[in-house]
Amino acid sequence: MQYALVDHQRIEARPKKRGKCEMCGSLLIAKCGSRKLHHWAHFRERNCDPWWENETQWHRDWKNLFPKECREIYHVADDGEIHRADIKSSTGIYIEVQHSSMTDQEREARENFYKNMIWIVDGTPFKNNFDIYHMLPPPNSKMAKDIVWAKAKRHMNGANAGMFFRLSDNPKETKATLKGGLLHSMREVKEELENAYDGHHQYDWVRPRGTWLDSKVPVFIDFGDCYVVQLMTYDESKLRCVRLVSKQKLVHDINTETKADNIATRFYKIEK
Ligand SMILES: [Zn+2]
Secondary structure (H helix, E strand, C coil): CCCEEECCEEECCCCCCEEECCCCCCEEEEECCCCCCCEEEECCCCCCCCCCCCCCHHHHHHHCCCCHHHEEEEEECCCCCEEEEEEECCCCCEEEEECCCCCHHHHHHHHHHHCCEEEEEECHHHHHHEEEEEECCCCCCHHHHCEEECCCCCCCHHHHHCEEEEHHHCCCCCCCCCCCCCCEEHHHCHHHHHHHCCCEEEEEECCCCHHHHHCCCCEEEECCCCEEEEEEECCCCCCEEEEEEEHHHHHHHHHHCCCHHHCCCCCCCCCC
């Protein structure tokens, strides 16, 4: 943990210091070796929060983007269950910063507990399995309403550059039913798409960590770039897509929005 109580102040670990856990009140020892991140650990028992994950520099970097009083905030549910969130914004959104993989049960338990939350997932362990392909128009735009995209997949070079069917060619079909027909290519819409672009792309995740695709709350993957990659479903064809969101915009919205679902949805512009 980053913080312990010492003389009623939240302080960071320093060599030989002792403190108290804010959540369970037991003794914490400062761990300040040269190889691991300086942190606090419970003296006798394991961490009092079974959900707690050992912190990496990556965790710490995310936490440090937020004010100190927003980091390591515990939440008590109506039934008395208690856990420590990595970050809670002053507007009431919980942020869980997750490096390790999780089971569906673990993920669901946290989503049910925090409810108004987002995930920030460390993507570096699976970066080479995650390809981001062509731009997509904003899902609610006029041009998007007529288009059903062919699913991009690694090595499918045509689809990965942007191939699609049109509902106007197939008036009896809907986005949910249209599976074939005359194929159109990106060239037809490229200019209009570039002008309308708001960060949506096709992608393929080879051997995905499937639990993140089933999440009921917003999931943002951090591959170490200046933007994060939000997992989304694009339209009624059930096409999965990603949206690139600048980290700056993400942090801004976490601090100003009150509902996790509204993050990165308004007044949105991204550099092409
Ligand atoms: Zn504790």
